[in-house]
Amino acid sequence: MTKKMYRNITIISFIIGFMLAVQYNTVQNPTERNTVDIWEIRQQLSEEKERHLDLLTTIAEVTETVNKYEDAEFDNPELLLQQTVDNLKAQAGILPIKGPGVTLSIEPAAELLQFGYEIKPISPELLIRLINELYRYNAQAIEIGGKRLTYNSAIRDINGKTMVNSEPLDDLNVEINIITQSYDQAEKLKNHLLASSFPEQFYIDNLVLNVHEPSENIRINSTVDVKKSNYLLEK
Known part of the structure; x- marks a missing residue:
């Protein structure tokens, strides 16, 4: 070869x-x-x-x-019509709403505060991630520090401040109320948040996320004050 x-x-x-x-x-x-x-x-x-x-x-x-x-x-079709209108107003945030849900509280980490760590209010990015997760787990209505979220709500950073509905969220201690369709869904939401990475993410920002026990009577206020008039204008 x-x-x-x-x-x-x-x-x-x-x-x-x-x-x-x-x-x-x-x-x-x-x-x-x-x-x-x-x-x-x-x-x-x-x-x-x-x-x-x-x-x-x-x-x-x-x-x-x-x-x-x-x-x-x-x-009584008038009563049914009024109930329908009230339900739509509650969904739009015009009327207060009450039902089963969960309350979250955000506060500075006490041990980090004692050691002189700088504590800043929750950042818009982290807050938006949390709110998206709440909606993903069937949150029906959400209120952040007394500010109710609606379809046109905005969470953004303006001059270094976290703004919710165009109002600053300056307080380090923030309460978030969430209403769900049922108590079982509130229980599932609580367990999901406890098992998620959100507590660690908040601690990285020197904050503590507390997830409280579900309640049957969470109340969320309306976005505006509505005055009902019993008088009609005559032509």
């Missing part, structure tokens, strides 16, 4: 070995990627199922209201 043939065999063997290595690597890596993709899909599916359940609940409530309007035996 000539040297040329040895060289050709060596080159061919090298190419075959390289191709086998590439093929093996291609076969192995997708397994890990597919596993990650599956878990991401499962998480997305879980979130979509929660949204689906929320939509079904809303549809059931609207259907019940429509059935009451269509019920010929319902002898």
